[in-house]
Amino acid sequence: MRRSKQGVTMADVAREAGVSLQTVSRVINGRHDVSPATRQHIEDIIQRLGYQPNALARGLASTYTRTLGFVTNDFSDYTWTQIMTGAEHEARAHGYFLMIGSAERDPNDEPEYLRLLSERQVDGILFGRESREVNDSRYNDFFQQVPAVTVAYYPALKQVPTVDVDNVSGGRQAAEYLLSKGHRHIAMITGPEYWKAVQDRYEGYRQALEAASIPVDDSIIVIGDFSYQSGYKATQQLLSYGIPFSAIFAQSDQMAIGAIRALREAGMRIPQDVAIIGYDDIPAAAYCYPPLTTIRQPLQELGRIATQLLIKIVEGDNGVVNNEVLLRTEVIERASA
Amino acid sequence: MRRSKQGVTMADVAREAGVSLQTVSRVINGRHDVSPATRQHIEDIIQRLGYQPNALARGLASTYTRTLGFVTNDFSDYTWTQIMTGAEHEARAHGYFLMIGSAERDPNDEPEYLRLLSERQVDGILFGRESREVNDSRYNDFFQQVPAVTVAYYPALKQVPTVDVDNVSGGRQAAEYLLSKGHRHIAMITGPEYWKAVQDRYEGYRQALEAASIPVDDSIIVIGDFSYQSGYKATQQLLSYGIPFSAIFAQSDQMAIGAIRALREAGMRIPQDVAIIGYDDIPAAAYCYPPLTTIRQPLQELGRIATQLLIKIVEGDNGVVNNEVLLRTEVIERASA
DNA sequence: CTGTTAGCGCCTTCAT
DNA sequence: ATGAAGGCGCTAACAG
Numbered sequence: 001m002r003r004s005k006q007g008v009t010m011a012d013v014a015r016e017a018g019v020s021l022q023t024v025s026r027v028i029n030g031r032h033d034v035s036p037a038t039r040q041h042i043e044d045i046i047q048r049l050g051y052q053p054n055a056l057a058r059g060l061a062s063t064y065t066r067t068l069g070f071v072t073n074d075f076s077d078y079t080w081t082q083i084m085t086g087a088e089h090e091a092r093a094h095g096y097f098l099m100i101g102s103a104e105r106d107p108n109d110e111p112e113y114l115r116l117l118s119e120r121q122v123d124g125i126l127f128g129r130e131s132r133e134v135n136d137s138r139y140n141d142f143f144q145q146v147p148a149v150t151v152a153y154y155p156a157l158k159q160v161p162t163v164d165v166d167n168v169s170g171g172r173q174a175a176e177y178l179l180s181k182g183h184r185h186i187a188m189i190t191g192p193e194y195w196k197a198v199q200d201r202y203e204g205y206r207q208a209l210e211a212a213s214i215p216v217d218d219s220i221i222v223i224g225d226f227s228y229q230s231g232y233k234a235t236q237q238l239l240s241y242g243i244p245f246s247a248i249f250a251q252s253d254q255m256a257i258g259a260i261r262a263l264r265e266a267g268m269r270i271p272q273d274v275a276i277i278g279y280d281d282i283p284a285a286a287y288c289y290p291p292l293t294t295i296r297q298p299l300q301e302l303g304r305i306a307t308q309l310l311i312k313i314v315e316g317d318n319g320v321v322n323n324e325v326l327l328r329t330e331v332i333e334r335a336s337a
Numbered sequence: 338m339r340r341s342k343q344g345v346t347m348a349d350v351a352r353e354a355g356v357s358l359q360t361v362s363r364v365i366n367g368r369h370d371v372s373p374a375t376r377q378h379i380e381d382i383i384q385r386l387g388y389q390p391n392a393l394a395r396g397l398a399s400t401y402t403r404t405l406g407f408v409t410n411d412f413s414d415y416t417w418t419q420i421m422t423g424a425e426h427e428a429r430a431h432g433y434f435l436m437i438g439s440a441e442r443d444p445n446d447e448p449e450y451l452r453l454l455s456e457r458q459v460d461g462i463l464f465g466r467e468s469r470e471v472n473d474s475r476y477n478d479f480f481q482q483v484p485a486v487t488v489a490y491y492p493a494l495k496q497v498p499t500v501d502v503d504n505v506s507g508g509r510q511a512a513e514y515l516l517s518k519g520h521r522h523i524a525m526i527t528g529p530e531y532w533k534a535v536q537d538r539y540e541g542y543r544q545a546l547e548a549a550s551i552p553v554d555d556s557i558i559v560i561g562d563f564s565y566q567s568g569y570k571a572t573q574q575l576l577s578y579g580i581p582f583s584a585i586f587a588q589s590d591q592m593a594i595g596a597i598r599a600l601r602e603a604g605m606r607i608p609q610d611v612a613i614i615g616y617d618d619i620p621a622a623a624y625c626y627p628p629l630t631t632i633r634q635p636l637q638e639l640g641r642i643a644t645q646l647l648i649k650i651v652e653g654d655n656g657v658v659n660n661e662v663l664l665r666t667e668v669i670e671r672a673s674a
Numbered sequence: 675c676t677g678t679t680a681g682c683g684c685c686t687t688c689a690t
Numbered sequence: 691a692t693g694a695a696g697g698c699g700c701t702a703a704c705a706g
Binding site for chain 4: 396
């Protein structure tokens with residue numbers, strides 16, 4: 001005979017209390033149609049017996065598990081981690097847990113993750129992931145079954161609501177700030193070009209220059225991958241071109257800090273010779289040298305709002321109309337620009 | 338009538354294949370006692386029908402969920418995040434998912450989290466948390482029910498296996514390195530004193546000084562909280578004492594970087610006037626100025642090994658004897674010391 | 675306000 | 691190598 005892991009079950013409580021299973025169930029679920037006396041009595045017994053409901057059984061009998069999946073490609077990255085933290089807080093506040101999965105090695109693993117998460121009957125899924133174009137019919141099948149919200153716009157998933165930062169505005173803020181300091185030759189180090197966020201920041205940059213009647217010079221725009229290392233390399237590259245620029249807009253703080261290093265090695269002073277503005281406002285930004293002027297993204301809030309939206313959808317709130325929420329970035333002025 | 342979320346069930350597959358439920362179950366679970374022909378036939382039908390097993394039902398009928406809980410106090414912190422990443426990878430490699438929970442606000446929430454996780458029938462729990470002394474009988478009750486492993490030694494949980502970094506050795510390495518550079522007056526900025534890791538690093542530091550016949554001078558030891566800010570403040574404090582020191586061992590890279598800032602503001606050169614060694618090897622360490630010499634902790638590996646151990650325990654591997662695994666740190670030499 | 679009756683989808687045990 | 695019966699712990703639906 002198989003031994004259950006579970007010690008005391010609802011049946012034990014019911015027997016002990018001399019009531020039916022259903023009444024115990026009602027108490028557990030906080031229904032109002034139980035007399036105060038029986039409720040109290042049952043609660044005492046639950047307490048005494050140390051009864052714990054079995055979430056698996058509840059999930060099987062009902063249709064929800066109060067579990068959300070969170071899928072990302074990189075849990076070791078600051079950005080996604082912050083988003084996840086916000087999501088976790090919000091989830092917990094609503095009685096949900098987060099089940100996490102990362103499809104780092106191979107983006108093709110992703111549909112497999114979704115399947116696995118759906119087998120586990122998550123009520124919904126949060127996507128905190130790079131915005132890459134994906135053509136895989138498995139996605140569509142999937143998102144017809146399970147409610148989802150993406151954090152950071154995901155072109156492949158047009159039918160899925162999105163919560164993101166307004167990157168066009170963010171890019172514009174960065175360029176405008178530099179412009180306001182009198183810079184006319186503003187280099188840019190971007191992230192991977194297939195990211196929607198990267199394109200948007202580029203667009204904001206373009207808009208700002210255009211408004212100032214300055215032509216965009218693609219020869220002082222270099223593609224990076226958001227890492228320190230890539231900011232460093234990109235700046236060396238920029239320097240090697242011999243094309244004059246007096247400021248750099250790096251699309252991540254890490255790249256900005258890498259850029260600072262390259263600039264310093266080239267004997268340049270910041271911000272006197274070259275001004276730098278980053279993007280993200282990572283904790284190190286305030287403590288690097290010189291302290292980094294940057295565009296802050298409300299990362300945890302992104303996660304919180306996305307989760308809030310997802311839970312609303314999951315719980316059948318028909319008031320959800322907004323299919324794209326865009327949060328504003330903010331200029332944090334420090335010493336690098 | 339209630340509609341189930343689930344579309345096609347095992348019964349559908351069985352009917353379609355003209356076999357019993359049980360045979361389908363065997364195929365799903367990869368048992369070997371099914372003839373190749375029927376197996377193939379059933380697999381085809383599963384494919385065609387798009388059948389997905391329901392993990393809830395499996396968990397209810399069997400006794401395992403292939404889900405592990407991961408509890409920490411701070412998901413936004415680099416250290417725990419790295420550990421979690423390692424844990425997630427290892428878990429996935431074994432077919433497990435991680436359910437995450439953070440008890441940040443109030444450590445007293447923790448037992449509540451454990452209860453909630455146990456309601457969800459997790460097979461085991463990983464603790465990635467500060468090593469704080471806790472006296473709460475609920476812990477003991479809990480750990481008798483659910484297998485657990487702590488990452489970072491947890492004094493309250495003596496009966497639970499632990500995977501940690503050898504902090505005594507790490508502290509010794511840091512001090513020895515500084516000693517080898519000729520420093521005799523080595524200040525230290527610690528983390529919160531109730532952390533076991535902090536005490537251990539202190540002990541390593543003490544051992545190294547003792548071996549060099551240098552008395553420990555508590556007046557140049559300041560308590561921080563691992564943050565940039567606290568490293569900055571602690572260093573200002575150190576400077577204000579007027580007690581000479583030529584090197585600082587900061588128990589986190591963040592504090593080391595904060596210290597560098599304070600030192601710079603005080604007009605001191607690094608490492609000429611004051612040498613600094615950090616602890617952790619965060620990504621920023623290589624790119625701050627000057628690049629930080631530090632003690633690297635194998636964080637992801639910590640998470641991986643802890644998870645491996647937990648899974649072994651969960652799956653009833655009686656070969657598990659090691660109740661305390663200690664990983665070694667490594668000196669990363671850069672320019673700050 | 676409370677109880678009864680049916681499952682939820684799967685796995686375990688025992689037969690055959 | 692396959693099938694039948696029973697149950698995991700709980701909730702939905704309906705009755706009273």
